[in-house]
Amino acid sequence: MIPVGGYAGARVAVLGLGRSGLAVARALAAGGAEPLLWDDSPEARARAEAAGFTLFDLTRGAAWDDVAALVVSPGIPHLYPEPNRLIARAMAAGVPVDNDIGLxxxxxxxxxxxxxxxxxxxxxxxxxxxxxxxxxxxxxxxxxxxxxxxxxxxxxxxxxxxxxxxxxxxxxxxxxxxxxxxxxxxxxxxxxxxxxxxxxxxxxxxxxxxxxxxxxxxxxxxxxxxxxxxxxxxxxxxxxxxxxxxxxxxxxxxxxxxxxxxxxxxxxxxxxxxxxxxxxxxxxxxxxxxxxxxxxxxxxxxxxxxxxxxxxxxxxxxxxxxxxxxFRGLPHRSQTVGERGGVRFVNDSKATNADSAAKALQAFDRIRWIAGGLGKEGGIAALAPHLGSVVKAYLIGHSARDFALQLGDLPHEICETMERAVARAAAEAEPGETVLLAPAAASFDQYKDFEQRGDDFNARVAALIAT
Structure with missing residues (x-):
């Protein structure tokens, strides 16, 4: 652990009790500060208490008296799209606002x-x-x-x-x-x-x-x-x-x-x-x-x-x-997860928008493309110049039909689920081709995050290779 310096004997508020917030609280205590912990989520507060921390209600009127600084978790907006009410209150009270990276x-x-x-x-x-x-x-x-x-x-x-x-x-x-x-x-x-x-x-x-x-x-x-x-x-x-x-x-x-x-x-x-x-x-x-x-x-x-x-x-x-x-790459980022019959299977589940999917599509020749999920603004229209290597698309998730409309004459199939998309792409792929998961969409319609989506793809591929 790296103890926080410069706040020995001071009261430092911590807003947001995820991984970084709790780590900051521990580091503040190790540096001699008194951490004052708060999160709007009752579940997060319960986890903090279970970890042995004492909560401090930053919503109270006098909460900012004698507070030396406010440390904000990165996931909490502080200015746009609108100021967070507690961060705004700290600024109004003249309390310096920082985050774990600054500390x-x-x-x-x-x-x-x-x-x-x-x-x-x-x-x-x-x-x-x-x-x-x-x-x-x-x-x-x-x-x-x-x-x-x-x-x-x-x-x-x-x-x-x-x-x-x-x-x-x-x-x-x-x-x-x-x-x-x-x-x-x-x-x-x-x-x-x-x-x-x-x-x-x-x-x-x-x-x-x-x-x-x-x-x-x-x-x-x-x-x-x-x-x-x-x-x-x-x-x-x-x-x-x-x-x-x-x-x-x-x-x-x-x-x-x-x-x-x-x-x-x-x-x-x-x-x-x-x-x-x-x-x-x-x-x-x-x-x-x-x-x-x-x-x-x-x-x-x-x-x-x-x-x-x-x-x-x-x-x-x-x-x-x-x-x-x-170097073997990171999971879910142009990750080669297996090969069968001359067909390579690549997991780029981290390609959650059109820009990142475009880069994946340019990295391989003769692609069987698995795409879809919770589409973002504009869908995949921006990918039109980058589809020259795509033999066929296999579409999954909430935006499958919207994506299909944007693909025009490009061969495609609405598969809805990862299980069917992997099975169909593998069945039709020929030696020298790549089955590429590059969704160009968020994962939250079917999965908790892109990692779970990529893990599902990996598991389907592993099952195919094992047969």
Missing amino acids: FFRSFATPDWDDMAVAPRVVAVTGSNGKSTTTALIHHILQAAGRPTQMAGNIGRGVFDIDPPQDGDVVVLELSSYQTDLARALTPDVAVFTNLSPDHLDRHGGMGGYFAAKRRLFAEGAPDRAVIGVDEVEGRFLANQMAQGAADDRVIRISSGQKLDGPGWSVFARKGFLAEWRKGRQVASIDLRAMPGLPGAHNHQNACAAYAAARALGLAPRVIEEALAS
């Missing part, structure tokens, strides 16, 4: 570091797509290189549940816009911006607010090195703001699909090859095409981001290449 950054460094040969460092990854894979890939590279490392944030453990860092430790954090938006301290040593596409716009008041939340990781923290994807205009803007000139190698620009010129430091992937350029010359090249855990251009972008972060930490290109080759 982590102000508590991470301790006097114990004076006795370490190499001070611990933090790599923080944000962006719209690929955050989890990039974070896990950086962590994997460090592990393969024999470097002490921990992974936390929006993936793995909560930031306060990690162990106190040892000599030379590298903590790799995945940070969502919900986490960067409210943190009062953001000081990573290496900050990574993968890409930007519309998401969570109601929470951030539009695309500008969404980008602003991501940008805070760089603008507030001034990282020693910034790894920035420049395939969208926002990334190019951010890279320009962070660099003092074209040759400033504190900024590493990354891309998937375009060659990056200039005297600075860049890492890009084209036609399956990753290239590193520095000071106007190529210094390394890696063939990504045969790496099973990194299929498709979107994963090649993730590889570029992870490679650049690892290079910023001082790792050699060949060490990174060996680690990339041994």
Whole structure:
């Protein structure tokens, strides 16, 4: 556990008692603070009490007297689409509002570091797509290189549940816009911006607010090195703001699909090859095409981001290449789960919107596509340019018929359930084809989350392969 520093003897309110809220409460107590816990949900309050915590009703009139800070769980909106009433009350009372990420950054460094040969460092990854894979890939590279490392944030453990860092430790954090938006301290040593596409716009008041939340990781923290994807205009803007000139190698620009010129430091992937350029010359090249855990251009972008972060930490290109080759990917993200009769089965249940599904569809040839669920605004109309590799679609869930109308002349079948979709796709698939689950929809019509949906797909495939 990392104890929270700076609040010894103070009363600190905690709003939201999920995983991060309870971890913060424990860390506050370990740092000598008095945590005041509250959640609007009776079930969450009951779980907190069962865990040994004392509740404090923040809805009372005098609740904010002598409160030093309010720590808000990331899932609670604080400004848009409308201010949370308790957060608004804290702000009116002049109580500083923070979250677990802000407290982590102000508590991470301790006097114990004076006795370490190499001070611990933090790599923080944000962006719209690929955050989890990039974070896990950086962590994997460090592990393969024999470097002490921990992974936390929006993936793995909560930031306060990690162990106190040892000599030379590298903590790799995945940070969502919900986490960067409210943190009062953001000081990573290496900050990574993968890409930007519309998401969570109601929470951030539009695309500008969404980008602003991501940008805070760089603008507030001034990282020693910034790894920035420049395939969208926002990334190019951010890279320009962070660099003092074209040759400033504190900024590493990354891309998937375009060659990056200039005297600075860049890492890009084209036609399956990753290239590193520095000071106007190529210094390394890696063939990504045969790496099973990194299929498709979107994963090649993730590889570029992870490679650049690892290079910023001082790792050699060949060490990174060996680690990339041994990476097997994350569950439910372009995950190859089996093969039968020359047909590959791939689980990308995390593709919950059209943008992420488009990336999955571009990663494979001759696809039997399983899609559907609880469709989002616009459905799959935006996928029309990316359906050239789809042999046939097998549609499931609430939006199956709506999706069918948007597919036009593309062969499709309304299957409704995962069981039937997997069975029909497997029965019709020919050698060399891929049965791909990339739903382009939320899972909540039939499953509790995308993980359960992906697990169902995996189980159906495993049963088929076993027969």
